[in-house]
Each structure stands twice: as structure tokens, then as C-alpha cells.
Amino acid sequence: MSYWTAFILTLFSPVIGGFIYGLERIVRARMQGRVGPPLLQPFYDFFKLMDKRSIIIHSFHAFMGVMYLIGTWFALFVLLSGGDLLIAIFFHVLSLAFLVVGGFSVRSPYSVIGAMRELLHMVAYEPLYVLSAAALYLVTGTFQVSGILRSEHVPLIYLPLLFTAVLFSLPAILKKSPFDTAEAHQEIIGGPEIEYSGKFYEAVYTAKWIEYVYAFFFIFLFAGGNHILGALLIIFAFFFFNLLDNVTARVNFRQMVAFHWYILIPLAVINLMLIALWRS
């Protein structure tokens, strides 16, 4: 992918992510037998938040919210620009760091708990993503995203278990049930984002849409050079995680970390070792 495409895609990622989010809200509503909001709802929210009077706790906190947006945006660009996959994954950590530090910087219990849980989310899913980077490398022979996208192998064929694991951890990145402990609306009311309002909340809100693009692009990589399959994978993943969201209750953070470490990561490892053995 050239820098320019990457740049344009990144630039418009909030729009894409917004649409995905809008669609998700509709699909979720339909799955629950409701009508749901219009497709453009996220953008309505966006513009409304623009118009609100902003009230903040202190400027550092508010600024961190804005930085979270910029960080996520940058992380997405790193991913899309075709560079190293591992680096892109760690840039994602970096962007989360802003949210976390912002969350910690106020004396609000929900925010602090949420930030802590955000870190625990990271603890849960990050190893899995590092493993998938390694696995994608094994299959395609490169860590470069652009290389993976050009590879004639379809990693999905070699990495079914790993892909399953990544699918199941998708809710952890996007904070959906069953792994939405960091936001846990009914417990900590949005966690680290609770103290943001107005334009500053808007930044956090938009950053989440960008994360959608980030996560789904990651799924896309599993199709390697076969971009049609990639698109199908994204659609599949979209419905899959919405279904999962709708048929599960939230687990607590212990269960979340345990599920990732004891089930998903071993799954990934088995897959990894199998293909490594088969390769050698």
C-alpha cells in the first residue's frame, strides 16, 4: 500500500469507522428485535458533541483525551502505511497509554478502575497479537504489512486456530461484551472515558471508531494477498463479534485475562507450532 493510499485511508478512517459503528448499532438493534438508530447516528452524535459546552476536570486530563485520538490515528497510519506489523501493534499500546494515563490522572474511582482494566485488557490480548504477527511472518515471510498484503499465501488457511483466537479477542480490543470490562457501562460507566465531556469526549469517541478500522484491518491481514477474501473476512468478523456481543454476558477481568491466556494463547501457540513443524 502506498503512503498516499494509507494517508487518505487514515484520514478518512473516522468516517469509515463511524459507518462501521453506525452499522453495528443497527445490527445490534435488529438482533435484539428493535429498530435501532439511523446509520448516520454516530455522526449526529459527533456533531452534537461539537456543539456542547465543554467542561473538564483539569487540562492535563482533557489534553490526554485529545492525544488518545491523535495517538490512535497515528497508530492506524503506522499499520496502514505498510510498515512493520509488530511496530504497529506496539504503537497501538502507545495510543492506549494516553487513555490510560488520562484515566489515571483524575481522582475519579471509575476512571481509575477503568484505566487499570484497560491495561489488563492489554495484558490479555497483546501477546495474542504479537503471536499472530509472528505467525503471519511464518506464513508470508515478512513482517511488513505491505508484504503481507502482497503475499500469495492466504494466512487464513495456515492459521485457522489463530484466526479463531483473534476473532474471539476482537471484543477485547473493541470493548464489547463479553470482554467489555474496561468500559463496563453498568459497573464503571465507561471507565476511563467517564470524565470527558463535550469536544474532549468527542475525541475519545472518535478514537474508538478509528480502533474499529484498526481491528478490522488486522483481520484483513489474515487473507494475505487475497483482498476479496479479506473483505469477506471483515464482514464475517463483523457479524461474528456482534453475535458474540449479543449472546454473552460480561465476564470479569480475571475471567477475561484467564480466557485469553489459558485458552486463546495456547490455541495460537498450537497453531504456530504446527505450522512451524510442518514447515521445517
Next chain:
Amino acid sequence: MVVDEIKVPLREVRRTIKEFYDPKEWHFITVNGVDLGGKVELKWFFTKYGEREYFKVVTSEASYDDEIPTITYLIPSAWISEWELADLFGLNVEGAKRGLFLDPESPQAPLRRG
């Protein structure tokens, strides 16, 4: 409806309840106060699991400044009724804290007459 009412003086209340109360059989309902003007009539209501239309009532009278014996150590769940009594009647119940329901700006001891 069978009502088994025992009238005892205030200081006997705890002993009376202790004599028969066994958590396995008895269900403590509540303690209720009725203001009689100057004094309060207190009733401890009990019933028995599995029995039809049966009440056991321990009745006693207390003046506004008497110390009402607590039965919380017998029946751990009784504190809330006792606190309520202390709050709404302004009675002096052993170990009860004020302010369960009432705020500083609410009228105090609202359930007293007059």
C-alpha cells in the same frame, strides 16, 4: 388467624424472645411502634415457617426516654428495624444510629403524635 401475644415489661423483652427464638423455626418480621402519646407501644412480630396464619407478638411499652433493648445479637437482621424505630420515633434504641432515613433538615421523630 392465630395471634399469640405476650405482654412483658421492657426489660423482659430480650429474655422472652431469647427463650423461644430459634432461627430455624422462627421468622422475625419486624418491630413496630405505635405512639400512644408520651409513650410508645412496641410490638415484636414473629411467625413460624410453614405454619398457617400464625403470629407471635411480644408487646411492651416504653416511654420516650427509655432505652429500648436491642435484639440484634439474637437476630442479626433486626438492626435495620431498630434503627428505623430510633429514627422515626426518636427513641433511644441500644446501638442504633440516627439518620437512616431522616436528614438534618427533616422534622425529627415524625411518627410521634402532635
Next chain:
Amino acid sequence: MKEMLIETIKNLFSKPVTVKYPQEPSPPPPNYRGLIVYKEELCIFCTKCEMVCPPGAIRFTYQEDGSKKFHYNPYLCIYCGECVRACPKPGCLTQVEEIAPPESSVPDWDELEKRAEESKKAFLKAKAVAKKKPGS
């Protein structure tokens, strides 16, 4: 999870159950306990309704001449229907199915309550004076 999965997928492909209110009306069912409608022409001003109304949503103010005026506050009424049952004149008070619309201001009921009390007192006083007068 299985049951939910089936249901979720079923829901996804069937029509939502949501009613289209307010685009389409969603009327209350027959005999809904809505607003109290008062017909002054039938009223005998016995004030029974005022007496039974639990929140005091019906109040009468007394005019100088002893006639009474009916006031009703739908934003205070709890729609229990007790006034209708209490009213001795069938048809004077009825409970319709409609409900009052949301408003951005409500009757100043505090003021009205005061007025009702005062006018009643004034009227009773006047009556007492009037009673006394013929006697004296």
C-alpha cells in the same frame, strides 16, 4: 447461549417489534385511565371529589357569592379515578382515555392551594357572620 444465538439470528431477519410512535399513533387501550373531564353544567358542587382526591388535584375556589369554581391539575392527578367513583352525579366527572400532553409549564398549584384555602376560609367566615346576623 444456544437459545440466545438462535433467537438473535431470528431477530436479525425478522421485523422489529418496535412501535412507530410518534410517527404512527399508539393509542391507549379502551378504558385507559386518562384525564378527568369535568362538566360544570352537571356539577352540584358537593366537593366530594375534592375530599376524596388523594393528591389534592381537584380544588375548589370560593367566589364572593358563595359559588365555587372547579380547578383540576392533570400534572398532579394520579389518575386513580376515585373522584369519578365518588361523584354523586353520573356524567359530571368522567375519566377519558386521553392523557395530558407534556408541557413546559404547569399550573402554579401552590398558589392555587393557598387561594382555595383562603377563599374557603373567607367564605366560611362570611357565612358564619351571615348566620350570626339573623340570629342577633
Next chain:
Amino acid sequence: MEKIVYSLFLVPWILALAVFLLPGAHFHRLRQLITFLSLPALSFLTYLVWNGHLPLQIETPQWLELAFTVYDYGLLLYFLYQGIKFRDFLVTVLALFQLFLLTWVLLIMPESSVPNFYVDRLSAFMFLIVSTVGTLICIYATKYMEQENLERENRFVAILLWFLGVMNLAVSVNNIEWFFALFETTTLASYILIRFRWDEVSIKNALRALWMNQIGGIAILLGLLFGIKYYGFTHFTQFLSLSGKPVIVMIPLGFLAVSALVKGAQMPFHRWLLGAMVAPTPVSAILHSATMVKIAPYLILRLSPVIKGTLLAKLLIITTGFVFVGAGLLALTQENFKKILAYSTISLLGLMMLTASMGSSMAILASLTLILFHAVVKALLFMEAGVMEKLFKAKYVEDIRRLVERAPITVAFTSIGFMSMTIVPYGIFVSKWMAIEEASNFLSHGAYVGSIIFMATGGVILALLYFKVIGVMTRKRGEFFRFQLERVPFVYLFATVPLVLFVIVGSIFIAKLLSLSVNPVVEAVIGTPASIIAKGLTLITPVSELYGWQIIGAFVLLLIVPILAYFVHFTGTDRVYEYTCGEKLELNIGTYNFFCIQVVEPFVETAAVALFILTLVLGGGLV
């Protein structure tokens, strides 16, 4: 050239002597000056060595050998004496055993004409760390001790300086017997330093450090013994000649590796390093970061060409990887700030040895980068810990709550230190990244899969740990409207600012740094340099690239932003209180200590012991 190398040992000793001979409060300034001299002097010497013709083999006169033998006996007898004096059974017995082994070794020691000093780039690399970070710590220590105990300052600083010389010596000897002597000298140094405060806990911990390190010494002696027995080898270079050839008996190497594990405070021998906390903070800094524990990865690096790919290496990978994760987990449960640092040192030492044992050139590169940056960052962090302790009376995580309101500079430096250990694009991250990508090449073996998992999970656990602490520090009640930077004494700033600058600049120019400075060391260690290319700021590795703009971007995000945050005030915006469900409450906002992980502590330790024994038995014995 030889003289330069010798002066690298002697200069610190002379300075130490000078400092020692100037006791009392009134010479404080003078001592500071002398200490300060060590920085330019040692750096210059190191510079000369680095630019000299390496590797350098130095023949030594016969008397030196004798002197070392005598010194060895003296040292061991001193240990024995300490054991008896403090009625410590273990120290006594181990000292006796060491004496026995030493005698045996000397009896069967063959004559050899191999030079006893061997200074290659790896040694020079270690000199570099010692002479910069180490001396900075000494300078820092003068101020620190001024605030603690001016009377004993001269002793303290003198020991530190002397220790720098010992370190330099230790990484340049070739003779394993000598190495043993110096290894035990570092043990002695840590013993003296830990018990420096002379209270009960200090002595207890010092004795523990002593006996644990004695085990390391025994392992070296056993390694030497078996080395002589099987191969007739007494020098490192002899072992290195084995590289590439099938190795018949690993026992000597296994023992040497074990001694590295002990010195590197790997579980189950981590307690001595934790115990070192009771000493004044510069001790922790010097022991944990710059110098002493670095002998461990140094030793593994020395051996790695030989053990590369063997079962021993794989076991080492598993063991150290396990420690990397396990120590990280245990660090989460700690509340004492220095203990957190100590555990994370243990953890990262695990990572260094892990990468060192992988043995490929990329892995070695990663290991060296890690050593370099870790030395700098840990020194920085410990110094900041000392600053917090001395200036803000903050020792525990709960004390550092809302520190940012009082001490923005300290918090900023500490945060940079913490972040540099986990996040893109700091040097430590880069080495982790290279290590993971390198490990991906060998995935068909379980140990390497294990290493990836360990690296990935250990990494996030450390991230969790550091952000937890950063979070506690940066919490604040309101605005800094009038922001006052705290007044940090000049010496503290002098010691810390270069480190911070190095971390940042080094990370920005990581590509150049790696290809120009570290890669020659890699070449010296295993013969072939890692195939990395620096193109501007961009670092190109065989399988991937780290772009310059990524590094810059990350730095802009990470560094400029907090500074900006300081100046951005959103003055036109309403301020509001935190949401607390509409209640007005006295809030107590602490942090998680993951207490229940302590439940797994015995398990982690048992597993570590098992792995350790496995390394010893399988790694050493059977292959």
C-alpha cells in the same frame, strides 16, 4: 594500549584511595571534585580503548598470577571469617567448600600460555557502561550521602569507586580462575555495600547476598574444574575456540551459566538483589543497573557462541524467559518503589540473558542494546527513587500519589524511564522487537515459541506495572495553574539529565547507534555482525524496517505532548468535579497491588527452582 587498560582499573582505585583518605565533613567538596574527575578520566580511557586495536591480548607477569592466588585465599578466608563472626552457617560452609574447590583447582591447573587478559569489544562495551553510568552514580552518591551521613561519605564513595575498577577488571580477564577472584570481589563489594548502614536488616541481607553469590562462585569453580578435567581449558578464549564445533561435554559451560544466573539474580536466587534495597539508593543503582548484575549477561554473552543452539541454550531461554514473566508478575504485587525497580531489574536481566542465549547475531544485538539501555534507564530510575526518598519522603507507591503536583521534573524523568522500558520507540523496545522477530525464525522449536510468549507476556506485564506507577504519580487534584518546578540539587540533575538525554537521543538515533557502535560488539562476540542497515533514522533489519518517521512520530507523541500538556490550559473551559454518583464523598484512590498474585509466588519460585535444576542437570550434564 596495555597501559590504558591497566589504568582503567587503577584510576578508579587511586581515586577511591584519595576519597577514602579525606574523611570528615569539611572535605566534602574536595571529595566531590575527585569523584567528579572519575567521569572524564574513565570516559577518556574507555574512548581510547574503544578506538584502539581490539581484541587485545595481554600477557601478564608470573607474579600477578601468584598475587591472584593469594588474593583468592585471602578473600575466601575473609568470607569464612564473616561467616563465623556472624554465626552464619551457610556462609561458613560455602566458604569452606570454596576453599576446598579452589585448592583442588589449583592443584590440577595445567600450565598454559594463554594471555590472562583479553580485552575485546565486549569488554570495551562494558567499560563504557561502567565508566559513564557507574561514575555518574558515584557523583550522585556524593550528594546522596551528604543528605544521609556525611561522616561516612568517604568510605561509601570510595567503595563505589573501587568497585568500578573491579568491574572493569572483571570484564577484561581471560583466566577463569582470575575471573572467579573478581567475581567474588564483586560479591565482597556487594556484601560491604549492602551492610553499609550496619543495622540488623542490612547485615542479614548482606549475608544473604553473600551466600547466594558464593554459590555462583562455587559454580564457577566447578565449571573451571570440569573444564580442566574434560578439555584442559582454563581461559575463556579456549572455550570460544569450541564455537562452531560439536560440543562434547557441556558441564563446564553449564556451571558457568549457572553462576551467571546467580549473579543475575534470576529466580530462585533473586532475593539477594531485593535485599540490596536496604542499602543507600546509589548501591541499588550500581548493583542493579550499571554494573554488577551485568556480569551475568556478560558471562552468557561470552559463552553464547559456544552454547548457541544447544539444549543448554534452550533451557536457559526457558528459565530466563520464565523469570522475565515471573519477576514481572511479582513486581506487580510490590508497594515499595525500590522493590518494584528491583523486581523489574530481575525481570529484564532475564530478558537480556534470554536474548543472549539465543545466540544469533540479531539476538546478541538485542541483548547488547538491552544491556546498554537498561543500565542507563535503571540507573536513572534508581537515582530518581533516591531523589523521591530524600526530597519527597516517598518510598512507597502510596506516597508517590499526586507527586506530579509537587515534583514535575522528577515525575517526568521517572516516567521517561518507565516508558522507555516498554513503549515504542525507545531502545529497550527496539531490542525486544528485534528479539521477537528473531525468535520467529526458529519457531519450530518449543523453546523459541516459549521465548516469544515470554517476551510478549512479560512485556505487557511490565507495561502494566509501569503504567500503574505512572498513573499513581500523575494523578492530580486540579490544574497546575501556577506551576513551579521543584528545585532539584544540582548534583542530582547533573547525574540524571545526561542519562535522560542519552535515552532519548540514543533512541532517536537508534539505527546509527546500533549499526555503528553496537554491531561491532556483536561481531566481536560471535564473529558475524547483525545484518542491520541504518538509513537516516530508519533501521532496516533482515525481515523488517523501523522507519525514522515512526520513531520521530512516537517521540513527538510521547515527549512533546506532556510538555505541551503543561502549557495547554484550556482556559476558556469550565472546570468541574469528578463524577461520584452525585455524592460528596471522601475518596481514597489507591491503585491495584494484584495481591492475589502473591498466592502464586511459591509456585513461581518452585517452578524457577525446577527449571534451574533442569538447566544444571540437563544443560550441563547430558548433552
Next chain:
Amino acid sequence: MDFRKFRKRSPWILHYNTGSCNGCDIEILACLAPKYDVERFGILNRGNPKQSDILLVTGPVTKRAKERLLRLYFEMPEPKVVVAVGACACSGGVFRHMYNVENGVDKVIPVDVYVPGCAARPEAIIDGIVRALEILKEKGKEVELPHWCSAQVKPPVNRVKLLDRCLEELHGRR
């Protein structure tokens, strides 16, 4: 661009019960459920004052809830509207003149829309919200103060201090 029209499209609500009988609260819950599904209008129950536009209050304000109501009110960013749901919130309902209540939300904070009923039907609540949205659209962004409050504020408002003074005044009125 005029953002005002988007206010109507994405109202997020905060619900606070100041002492109601739950009747109206469960009807608000019912509004979120599939049959009425207020998410059609973009309504989300955020439960977080800082991100909400509409404050739904149910119940006659009890003495203890009063202060909390005020706190939450000041936590909401303008423009915002307050909807009093149910007879209790409008004027005290059946609890009018009981000793521990304040007879309606408008005694404490300004109310924009009153929804009658006991309990208010979901349809009525929807109507009320629709009406509130009309008002919301017209509102300005300046800080709103309770009518009984005498202070002048100048932006930027420090709501921490504002609330303190306000509570003082509130308790002073006691």
C-alpha cells in the same frame, strides 16, 4: 455549519430518581426496551452526567436527594434540558406536602418539560422528550442556574466553586 439541528438527533439521557415509587422509572426502562426503543431517535442512556443532554427526573425531590440532584445538574454541560417525568416530579403527586419532600423537581432545578401521568406512559415520556428536544434546539450555551439562585457567574465557570456556593445558599434557605 449549524450544529443545532444535530442536538435533536442525538440526545443522551441521564436518569435520576429523586424519590419516586419506581413506577415512572420502569416506564423509562420500558422506553429503552424493544417495544418503544428510543434509540431510534439516537437516545442513549449514558448514565453519565458529563455526556448527557437530557436529565430525566422522576419522583418528588426528597430532602436527601436534593443536594445530589443539584450536583448532577451542575455536572451536565449546557445546552441541557430537564424533563420531569410523572406527577411526582411535576408537582409532588400523591406525596405532595409530605414532610420529607420538596414537591416537585422545579423547586430545586429549573424544569423544561413536565410529563404528566402516574405512571407516565412510555408514549408520554417519548412525547416529553420530543418536546424537550425542541427546547434543547433553541437553548443557548450559557450556564443555567436555578431560579432561586442569586449569583452572577462569568465564564469560564468553575463549577466546583459554584456548587459549593449553591449548596450553601440552598442550606441557608432551610
Next chain:
Amino acid sequence: MGKRITVPFGSQHVALPEPVRFVFQTENEKIVDVEVDVGYVHRGIEKACATKFKYMQVGYVVARVCGLCAISHTLGYVTALERLMGVEVPKRALYLRLLVSELDRIHSHLLAMGHTAEVAGYENLFMQTFRHRELVMEMLELLTGNRVQFDFACPGGVNRDLTPEVEKVLREKLKVLEEKALWLRDVYENDFSLTLRWKGTGVVTEEMAKEMNVVGPPARAAGLKTDVRAEFDYLPFKEVGYRMVVLKGGSIYERNLVRALEVLNSIEMCWNILDGLPEGDIKVPVKGLPEGEMFVRIEAPRGELFYYIRGSKKLILDRVRIRVPTFANIPVMKELFVGMDYADVPATVISFDPCLSCTAR
């Protein structure tokens, strides 16, 4: 204390439609200390019933103690009043009361179940439960003229009769409801993520239940056989096929399962009522003034509701005392929290289906 985090839960909180305040001290999200404040909703109803309202009005007022089991309060009050004044209520009226009270139980139980699902982060299940709950709401609306506050029972009988048209619609809806209730029972019983999250969480043991005098579904979920419907004959439950549902375990999971099973039993009772509805008057006039004291127990959806009234031949009673189920369950709730995960708190609280408006009156 550096590791403690204070977490307020309430008074305003999304998971709570009602104001109640818990202040938890947590360590690693494990609760080590808890403080409860239940007094937010105190309005002074008992006082008002003894000073402000006439005895005929009190029924409407106490209904507003809580909207969730409005009929239970009215029933409690009118039963006590009728017993005190010796009024013989017509059989048809009793059956109609029973019908409404069981429908009310269904709606309240479904609400509790759905709400517990919601706070456990299971939004879809909440939606489905509420979707089917709307059926009951429609039935109640048809039957009584209002969705929540029924004002159905009055001293001497009931206010409205059941017309044949309404009965027909009721039967239709009841049929659908039965189907859905069976499905819901299945979900609440078998759903993996619910069992994972709820089984063994917030356990009230049988001993605890007895000791702390727990009432209602929480008690029955703990294995304590107590149900006022079996212990007090305020309505002819025997005749319409009442069964007591008792489970063992006492965790959130069982509490909701008890509710799901009771819903099924209630539906069955509704069928029997509709089939066997006797003809006759729906109301007898109540004359005279109350004198003396009377107390009754009623099984509200949340458990035992206790009414005590006392009059002295006046239009206004001397004392009306309401002891509500949640009031009785608060002590045990408070005991439960210590040692629990904060993440489980909302579900635990809601699984008791607390009604603070009752508790504080």
C-alpha cells in the same frame, strides 16, 4: 491504605433506577468494606397515612409506595382493613385481585430478571426479557387501565370488572406469554455465560437466609421454604394451583431461576383463574369506621410484605405500618458484599430486586 480504591455505587448510577448508596472500599476490585445508605426515598408515607389521608384513600397512597408491586401494597392494606372491619369480600373480587396480583408478579419478576441481565452486561437478554414483559404490561393495562399504578383493589372488592372482550384478549396474550416465558426460563437456566458469571456469586446459604430472615425469591433460592402465599390465606391461592418454588444454591443464578419458575407458575394460575372465575359482585360497600389493630402478611413479588394498621373509630387511621420485603433483605445484602468482586456488585444488588422506595417509604 494505598491500595484501596473507594468506589461509590449510587445514588445515581446507570445500573440503579433507584437511589441507594453503597460505598465500597476495594482492593484490586475485591470489596473489603461497605457502607450502605438506603434513606434516599424516604418521603414520610406512614406519617401521611396517619394524618393526611382518610382510610378509604390510603389504598391509593400506599400503592405509590412502590410502583413495582403496587397491587401488593393495596392488597396488604385493604386486606388488613377488611379483616379489621369484618367485610366479606365477594369471591369474584378475590379472584380478580389474584389475577392482577399474579400478573403483577410476572411483570415484576421479568423486570428483575431482565435488569439483572442488563447489569451483567447481557444487553440482548435484557431486551428480550423486556420485550416479552410488554405483553404483561399490555394485559395489565387492559385489565386495570394503567400500566403501572393499577389502583385496582379497593376496600370491599375491586374497582373494575373483567369484561368478556378483555378476557378474550387476555387469553390470547397469555398464550403467547407462556411460550415466551418457557423460552426465557430456558435461557436463564442454560445460558453458558450467565452460569459462568452468576453461579456461585453472591451466595446466600440456607443458614444465612434463616439467620438473617431473608424473604421472597432470595430466600427460596437459598432453599428456605417460605412463601406467604402458602402461609397466609389472603387470597385463594390453593384453589388456582399454586406451587412453591424452592431451589438450592442461593446465588444470583438461582435467584433468577426461582423468578423464572415462579413466572411459569403464575401463568398457570392465571389460566386457572380465567377458567374458574366465579360470577357475582365485584365490590361490597364498606361502612363504618375502623377500630382496633390488624396485621397481615402478603407475598409481594419481592417477598413478604407486612401491614399493620390501627384505628380508633376515626376517618383517619392511627398508625399504618409497612414492613416491606427489601427492608428485610437489606441486612443480608450488606453481609454479602465483603470479599466480592466489584464487577459482581451490580448484578448481586439487582438480583435481590431491591425496592428502595419501599424500604424508605
